[in-house]
Amino acid sequence: MSKDASLLPIEIRDLSKTYRLGFFMNRRVRALQSLDLTLQPGQVYGLLGPNGAGKSTTIKILLNLVQPSGGTARLFGLSPGDREARRRVGYVPENPAPYEYLTGREFVTLAGRLMGMGGKELDARVSEVLGMVQMTRAAHLQIRRYSKGMVQRVALAQALVSKPDLLILDEPTSGLDPVGRRQIRDLILEERQRGTTILFCTHIIPDVEALCDRAVVLVGGRRVREGSVAELVSAQATHMELTVEGLSVEQIEALGFVLEQTRALENRVLVRVRDAEAQPLLKQLLEKGGRVTQLQPARFSLEDLFLRALEEARQGPVGGEIS
Numbered sequence: 275m276s277k278d279a280s281l282l283p284i285e286i287r288d289l290s291k292t293y294r295l296g297f298f299m300n301r302r303v304r305a306l307q308s309l310d311l312t313l314q315p316g317q318v319y320g321l322l323g324p325n326g327a328g329k330s331t332t333i334k335i336l337l338n339l340v341q342p343s344g345g346t347a348r349l350f351g352l353s354p355g356d357r358e359a360r361r362r363v364g365y366v367p368e369n370p371a372p373y374e375y376l377t378g379r380e381f382v383t384l385a386g387r388l389m390g391m392g393g394k395e396l397d398a399r400v401s402e403v404l405g406m407v408q409m410t411r412a413a414h415l416q417i418r419r420y421s422k423g424m425v426q427r428v429a430l431a432q433a434l435v436s437k438p439d440l441l442i443l444d445e446p447t448s449g450l451d452p453v454g455r456r457q458i459r460d461l462i463l464e465e466r467q468r469g470t471t472i473l474f475c476t477h478i479i480p481d482v483e484a485l486c487d488r489a490v491v492l493v494g495g496r497r498v499r500e501g502s503v504a505e506l507v508s509a510q511a512t513h514m515e516l517t518v519e520g521l522s523v524e525q526i527e528a529l530g531f532v533l534e535q536t537r538a539l540e541n542r543v544l545v546r547v548r549d550a551e552a553q554p555l556l557k558q559l560l561e562k563g564g565r566v567t568q569l570q571p572a573r574f575s576l577e578d579l580f581l582r583a584l585e586e587a588r589q590g591p592v593g594g595e596i597s
């Protein structure tokens with residue numbers, strides 16, 4: 275079957291999942307509620323959310339390991355159970371647990387065979403992907419001798435062996451030291467340059483800022499934010515940040531403005547205030563004898579956005595156990 279590059283790698287519509295629990299299966303947990311999500315070819319997409327948000331459930335539905343309670347998920351226009359769809363997907367689980375007595379090379383070769391590859395073509399591809407993840411020298415060692423970072427890299431190699439058009443990575447950098455994290459990040463960037471679409475599930479928000487084009491934030495099985503990373507961050511930039519010398523936090527707070535944040539540093543105070551309040555606040559600070567040494571638009575990080583989305587979602591209805 276020929277590959278149609280224009281097909282959407284992932285298209286999720288109105289997806290929901292309710293798990294049944296307990297001896298009589300009479301308790302229900304709502305893991306996903308009306309989730310819509312589209313990944314365009316070549317996009318690197320961050321799937322963010324706190325524990326229990328529904329990230330793994332989404333991935334399991336895409337991998338056909340869990341059946342949805344409602345809605346649809348499509349991979350390249352096909353159902354996740356379709357063999358052709360499965361062939362186009364590479365997956366790295368959160369804690370890869372490859373058979374420890376295989377060598378790295380044997381493990382990646384096995385993954386290629388399971389994808390229907392064989393012969394010299396497979397041998398060459400295995401060498402290539404092991405090189406890509408910098409595991410050539412350790413490829414002949416049994417996996418039980420590998421560090422966590424090496425296991426993670428060999429797991430990525432097995433996902434890449436069949437040249438997937440879509441990579442699904444579940445927490446690929448968790449538990450790694452900064453060097454290991456950097457290596458995995460670089461590999462993701464290389465794959466992105468090759469045009470591979472990547473769904474990247476993580477708790478590590480700086481990784482999303484560094485790697486992703488778009489991101490979705492799930493809380494309690496609902497989508498609470500979605501957009502390009504740049505949009506998500508700039509949508510928050512409605513505040514100004516002032517650096518004030520000569521006044522204490524208490525003196526600044528006593529001026530009666532609604533301040534987003536005040537932080538005392540060694541000999542100055544950092545104040546974050548809504549755009550509209552910045553000018554009146556500045557005037558008052560100067561009148562009280564303060565010196566304003568910096569005034570700039572506040573740079574909100576994706577982390578700020580994530581925490582804010584979480585806070586808002588906690589105040590509204592969320593998923594979880596429903597009966």
Ligand SMILES: Nc1ncnc2c1ncn2[C@@H]1O[C@H](COP(=O)(O)OP(=O)(O)OP(=O)(O)O)[C@@H](O)[C@H]1O
Nearest residue numbers: 293303305323324325326327328329330331332594
């Ligand atoms: N097999 C299952 N049976 C019952 N409930 C489940 C099952 N799997 C997940 N859940 C529940 O569904 C909800 C969503 O879980 P899910 O694992 O998808 O979240 P997550 O975002 O991946 O969390 P984490 O970051 O902790 O991995 C949680 O309330 C969880 O307890």
